Amino acid sequence: VMQCSASLDVLFLLDGxxxxxxxxxxxxxHFAGKLCDALDIHPDRVRVGMVQFSSTPHLxxxxxxxxTKQEVKERIKRIVFRGxxxxxxRALKYILRKGFPGGRNSSVPxxxxxxxxxxxxxSTTMPAMQVKGRHITVFAVGIKFPSRWEELHMLASEPxxxxxxxxxxxxxxxxxxxxxxxxxxxxxxxxxxxxxxxxCERRTLETVKELAGxxxxxxxxxxxxxxxxxxxxxxxxxRVLIKHPSRCFRTVCPDxxxxxxxxxxxxxxxxxxxxxxxxxxxxxxxxxxxxxxxxLECSADLLFLxxxxxxxxxxxxxRYKAFLKRFLQAVMGQDSxxxxxxxxxxxxVRIPIEVGQHKDAxxxxxxxxxxxxxxxxxxxxxxxxxxxxxxxxxxPVFADVRxxxxxxxxxxxxxxxxxxxxEAAKYARDQDLFLIGVGSSFMRAELAxxxxxxKQTIVYSDPQDLFNRIPELQRRICSVDNPEGCxxxxxxxVFALDASAGVGLENFLRLRDFVRSSFLHFSINxxxxxxxxxxxxxxxxxxxxxxxxxxxxxxxxxxDQVPFLGDxxxxxxxxxxxxxxxxxxxxxxxxxxxxxxxxxxxxxGVEDAAAPAQQLRDDDILVFVVVIGDAQxxxxxxxxxxxxxxxxxxxxxxxxxxxxxxxxxxxEEAKSPVNLCKPNPCxxxxxxxxxxxxxxxxxxxxxxPHCESxxxxxxxxxxxxxxxxxxxxxxxxxxxxxxRAPRHAKRH
Numbered sequence: 001v002m003q004c005s006a007s008l009d010v011l012f013l014l015d016g017x018x019x020x021x022x023x024x025x026x027x028x029x030h031f032a033g034k035l036c037d038a039l040d041i042h043p044d045r046v047r048v049g050m051v052q053f054s055s056t057p058h059l060x061x062x063x064x065x066x067x068t069k070q071e072v073k074e075r076i077k078r079i080v081f082r083g084x085x086x087x088x089x090r091a092l093k094y095i096l097r098k099g100f101p102g103g104r105n106s107s108v109p110x111x112x113x114x115x116x117x118x119x120x121x122x123s124t125t126m127p128a129m130q131v132k133g134r135h136i137t138v139f140a141v142g143i144k145f146p147s148r149w150e151e152l153h154m155l156a157s158e159p160x161x162x163x164x165x166x167x168x169x170x171x172x173x174x175x176x177x178x179x180x181x182x183x184x185x186x187x188x189x190x191x192x193x194x195x196x197x198x199x200c201e202r203r204t205l206e207t208v209k210e211l212a213g214x215x216x217x218x219x220x221x222x223x224x225x226x227x228x229x230x231x232x233x234x235x236x237x238x239r240v241l242i243k244h245p246s247r248c249f250r251t252v253c254p255d256x257x258x259x260x261x262x263x264x265x266x267x268x269x270x271x272x273x274x275x276x277x278x279x280x281x282x283x284x285x286x287x288x289x290x291x292x293x294x295x296l297e298c299s300a301d302l303l304f305l306x307x308x309x310x311x312x313x314x315x316x317x318x319r320y321k322a323f324l325k326r327f328l329q330a331v332m333g334q335d336s337x338x339x340x341x342x343x344x345x346x347x348x349v350r351i352p353i354e355v356g357q358h359k360d361a362x363x364x365x366x367x368x369x370x371x372x373x374x375x376x377x378x379x380x381x382x383x384x385x386x387x388x389x390x391x392x393x394x395x396p397v398f399a400d401v402r403x404x405x406x407x408x409x410x411x412x413x414x415x416x417x418x419x420x421x422x423e424a425a426k427y428a429r430d431q432d433l434f435l436i437g438v439g440s441s442f443m444r445a446e447l448a449x450x451x452x453x454x455k456q457t458i459v460y461s462d463p464q465d466l467f468n469r470i471p472e473l474q475r476r477i478c479s480v481d482n483p484e485g486c487x488x489x490x491x492x493x494v495f496a497l498d499a500s501a502g503v504g505l506e507n508f509l510r511l512r513d514f515v516r517s518s519f520l521h522f523s524i525n526x527x528x529x530x531x532x533x534x535x536x537x538x539x540x541x542x543x544x545x546x547x548x549x550x551x552x553x554x555x556x557x558x559x560d561q562v563p564f565l566g567d568x569x570x571x572x573x574x575x576x577x578x579x580x581x582x583x584x585x586x587x588x589x590x591x592x593x594x595x596x597x598x599x600x601x602x603x604x605g606v607e608d609a610a611a612p613a614q615q616l617r618d619d620d621i622l623v624f625v626v627v628i629g630d631a632q633x634x635x636x637x638x639x640x641x642x643x644x645x646x647x648x649x650x651x652x653x654x655x656x657x658x659x660x661x662x663x664x665x666x667x668e669e670a671k672s673p674v675n676l677c678k679p680n681p682c683x684x685x686x687x688x689x690x691x692x693x694x695x696x697x698x699x700x701x702x703x704x705p706h707c708e709s710x711x712x713x714x715x716x717x718x719x720x721x722x723x724x725x726x727x728x729x730x731x732x733x734x735x736x737x738x739x740r741a742p743r744h745a746k747r748h
Contacts, residue, residue, distance in 0.1 A: 004178055004186035005040035007108040009063055010048045011100050014079070015116035017054040017086040020143065025081045028115045028143050033073045034170035035113065038178040041069040048072045049102055053091035054084030062102025088120035088155070092127035096134075106135075109185045113177075114155055115141045128155050137184070139177060141165045142202065149202050149244060161247050166202060172250070179251045193253040193273070200248035203241060212236045264329075266290035281326070281467065298478035300406045301339045301355050303391050306371075309346040309378040311415030317373045319463055320412050325368055327470050328361060339405070340364060343391060345383035346376035355392055380417035381424035384409075384435075384450070388428035408434045408477055411450060414443060425450045436476050438469065445650070448657070455661040461643055475668070490593045491522070491529045491670050492546055494578050497562070498601040499535040500569035507628070508564050510652040511600050514659065516559050521663045524552045530590070531555060532582050537565035540577035547588025569605025571639070575612035575623070583621060583679070585706050591681045591695065594670035596622040598662075599639070603631020610638040617641055619679035622669055626662060628652050644669070683707045 012032050016025055032050070039046040049063035060079050066072045100110055112131065132138055140152040140163065149164075156163035162180045165173040178186070179195045217232035257268035262278035266289070270276050280290035306320050328340065341355030352371060358364040392407050409428065428435060429452055437447030437457045447457040458473055460466040495515050499508055515533065522529040526547075533543040543562050549555045578597055583589045597616060599609075606625075613623045625640040626647045640646035644665070649658050677688035682697035686707030689696050699707035 003040040004038060004181045005045055006181075006186045007044070007104075008039075008046045008111060008181075008185055009100050009103040009108055010039060010046060010111045010113065011063065011095070011103070012048070012050040013091055013095070013112060013114045013116075014050060014052045014060075015054070015086060015088075015114075015143065016052040016058075016082045016084070017119075018083050019086050019119045020117055022081045024117070024143055029076050029079055031141070031143070031170050031173065032113075032115065033076050034174050035177055036069055036073055036076075038174040038181075039069070041067070041072055043067045047103070049100065050076065050079070051091065051094070051101075052079065052082055053087065053094075054082050055087055055090075056084070057091045057094040058082060059101055063100055063104075064102035085121050086116070086119050087122055088114070088116060088151075089122040089124045089127050092124065092131050095136075096127060096130055109137065110135070111137045111139065111181070111185075113139045113141060114152075115143055116152070117143055120151060124151065124155060132157055137163070139163050139165060139180075141173065162249050164202075164246075172248075175250045176248060179249050182251065193251050195249055196252050197247055197249050200246050202244045202246050207237050208240050209235050209237055262290050264290045300408045300477060301341075301392055302408045302410065302477065303341045303343060303355050303387065305343045305345065305383060305387055305391075305409055305411045307346075307378060307380070307411075307413035307415055308344040308374040308376075309415055310375045311378050312413070314373045316414055319466065321368055321371060323412075323466055323470075325365055326467060327473060328364065328368075330470055331474055341391070342368065342371065343383070343387060344371065344374060345379065345386075346374045347379055347382075348376075349383045349386040351391065377418050378413070378415045379419045380411070380413060380446075380450070381419040381421040384411075384421065384424040384428045388424075388431045388433060391433075406434055407432065408436065410436045410438060410473065410477070411447070412438050413447075414440050416443070416446060421446060421450050425452065436473070438466075438473065441648075444648075453660065454658045455664060465643070489522075489529065489667055489670070490527070490590075491667075492532075492583065492589050492593050492595045493522070493529060493666070494532045494534060494546070494582055494595075494597045496534045496536060496540075496571070496574045496578065496597060496599045498569055498571070498599075498604070499563065499565040500537045500605060501566045502569055502604040503602050505564050505566070507602070507652045510655060512559060512562055514600070514655050516556060517656070518659060518663060519552055519555045519559075521659075522552075524555055525550050530588060532587070533559065533562065534574055534578060534582060535562055535565060536570065536574035536577070537567040538570050538573065540574040541565075542577070542582060542587075545582065545587040569601070570608060571599060571601060571606045572608030572610075572612050574599070575609055575616060579612060579615055579619075579621075583616075583619075585681050585683060586708075589681075591676045592674055594622075594672065594674055595620065596624060596666055596670050598624045598626065598666065600626045600628070602629045603627045603633075603636060606635050606639055610635060613639045613641065620672075620674060621679075622666075624662070624666060626655075626658075628655060681706055 012035075014025075014028055014032065020028065036048060039048065041048055047063040047067065049065075050060040052058050052060050061075055066075055095112065099105070103110065128138070138155060138157045140156040142149065142152055142164070152164050153160045162176070162183075165176050183195065212234055214231040214233050217230055218227045219230045253273055256270050256272075256274050256276040260268065261276065262268045262280070264281060266278040266280045268276050268278055278288060278290050304324055306317070306324075308317055312320070324342070339356035340353070341351060341357065342353040343349060343351045353364070353367050358367060387409055391409065425435060435451045435456060437443075437451045439447050439457075439459060441459045441461055444454075444457060444459050447459070448454045451457050456476060458469050458476065460469055495518070497508070497511050497515065503511070519531065522531065524531060530546040532546045532548070534540050535543060541563070544555075544558050549558055575597070581587065583595060583597075585591075589595065616623050622645065623639065623641060624645045624647070625636055626649065627636055628649050628651065630650070632648075637643065637646055647658065647662055647665075649655055675690075676695040677690050680686075680688045681695070682688045682699070684702045684707045685700065686702065687698040689698055697705065697707050699711075701711055703709050703711050
């Protein structure tokens with residue numbers, strides 16, 4: 001919004017002396033790039049040039065060479081530190097002698113921006129006066145901690161408060177530059193904005209001498225052969241940050257979020273002066289102001305079983321109530337097909353809200369507000385037994401009418417049960433109750449025992465994360481009569497197996513069996529799902545590529561040949577191998593198809609994997625991490641990128657129980673729209689160009705649909721438009737035809 005848009009020549013004078021140093025010089029370059037954001041760089045408006053000075057001035061680029069903001073900022077990044085003494089006066093004389101290199105002479109206003117620490121080794125007074133005498137507006141910017149603010153004030157134009165800036169806060173200084181220019185050469189400030197003066201400070205890092213103490217010393221005397229004992233002071237030097245009060249002039253604009261337009265806890269994000277968008281909490285977003293989403297899209301009798309024991313605490317119980325209200329507000333409409341009830345338990349069980357008792361959301365919310373914390377013991381097994389017998393007492397209107405809606409129980413607990421849950425949970429499931437368990441991560445094992453299936457357990461990492469699980473709970477409730485699968489989903493999937501000594505041969509064979517049984521969840525062929533397998537130790541090996549096998553039976557036979565490596569583990573090398581040599585067009589990857597990598601590991605050797613995993617995500621390739629054992633830490637989370645993509649399984653024996661959950665999560669997440677050019681399907685540095693529902697490869701020195709063939713005999717490069725899900729293949733007659741698509745190109 002705040003851009004100086006006028007005919008203006010701006011020349012940066014960048015201090016590249018040894019007193020600045022390489023580190024502060026890089027900060028100066030970053031700062032200069034930030035100041036460019038306040039300038040409307042265009043051939044007919046603002047032009048920018050740069051001179052670096054130290055012992056002698058050096059022209060980095062004239063004003064007429066780079067005419068867009070992106071070109072100028074890219075060129076600034078490439079400037080190299082030169083070093084030398086700080087001859088600011090000589091640099092100013094260079095400007096007096098040469099003028100603004102590539103400038104438009106005196107036909108447009110000229111602005112000189114000096115970025116320095118103010119430690120000039122020569123006189124700057126006279127050349128500074130002469131520069132300003134030529135009607136050049138001079139800004140002096142203090143970098144590092146300038147020890148001579150007075151020199152910067154002397155260099156700057158009047159009033160100095162508006163022309164001396166501090167590079168410590170680049171955004172603030174860019175505002176200061178714009179605010180000063182807006183009052184003179186630039187077009188007027190944006191409507192509603194105004195320049196205001198406010199107190200600020202300049203900071204200096206100075207070396208001061210302070211008394212550290214006294215020590216006994218011996219001093220001579222006028223008397224012959226005599227000395228006197230005395231106390232002598234000793235001093236030490238220390239660097240002190242000194243603040244000098246000043247005044248700053250900054251442009252202040254109205255915030256479109258001041259009216260708090262976002263409802264239901266949404267966060268307002270301004271876009272310019274008069275636009276905004278709302279970041280809505282999970283479960284909201286029915287309109288731009290975070291109205292509730294009013295559809296559960298399924299019918300069921302739903303009973304929430306809330307732990308109200310002392311282990312949950314009053315705070316936890318109130319959190320459950322808030323979660324319950326947030327969930328129901330998000331998913332229940334006025335014509336909701338849900339019959340909802342709420343039960344509480346500790347040592348005993350009671351049902352304060354019967355299933356179907358309330359037909360409208362408002363009265364249901366009031367009843368939830370009236371629920372009280374009980375305290376006492378935690379008998380989850382007893383509660384499940386009671387709910388199975390008394391939780392759903394619907395009375396049909398006619399004797400021959402039966403309520404055929406699925407019956408769903410959502411258990412909310414954060415405390416280990418003091419009685420056995422296994423038999424009671426099995427009894428409830430035998431009564432055709434669909435059990436869903438919601439609790440913190442340490443409750444995972446008990447919740448899986450209650451539900452009988454890890455897919456039906458929902459765990460959260462911290463109290464706030466509970467509210468992020470609303471969509472997952474919504475899906476679980478609606479999956480009771482609509483099991484989700486992956487059979488008809490287009491997907492390029494790579495399994496990466498840790499075959500290191502840390503896993504061991506016996507556990508490696510369990511991982512292999514897990515992958516073999518996972519194949520049965522997918523329909524393997526060129527048009528639907530393709531699967532590749534990589535094993536890794538210190539190096540990675542492709543067992544088979546994405547396009548090697550085109551049927552489930554072929555995959556099942558091939559996986560028996562997977563080797564155990566038995567050396568050290570490097571998950572980073574495995575992901576780099578997948579990025580560069582598996583998810584490529586040459587190895588069968590298809591443009592327009594979702595892509596995912598599943599890493600199965602004991603958690604060892606993942607220290608180098610975060611950066612390669614991010615590379616994959618940057619190319620829209622999902623990374624799932626399945627960790628077996630007690631390995632923890634932020635590194636695993638950085639590799640997965642999100643808790644939703646990280647699975648902790650306590651032992652290899654439990655791996656098979658979690659298969660449905662892992663496969664379902666992969667299928668859920670791998671449904672987002674894909675960019676046909678991301679990652680680049682064009683080989684040999686070809687450029688991918690998107691079209692409506694298609695892409696083409698712009699080749700240079702190569703030809704073919706993906707620039708795969710070198711041009712011979714002077715043939716001109718060609719590009720071919722490809723629809724999504726297609727790749728060119730050669731038939732026996734040598735003609736090209738198109739079939740389901742690769743997506744990735746080998747990277748160079």
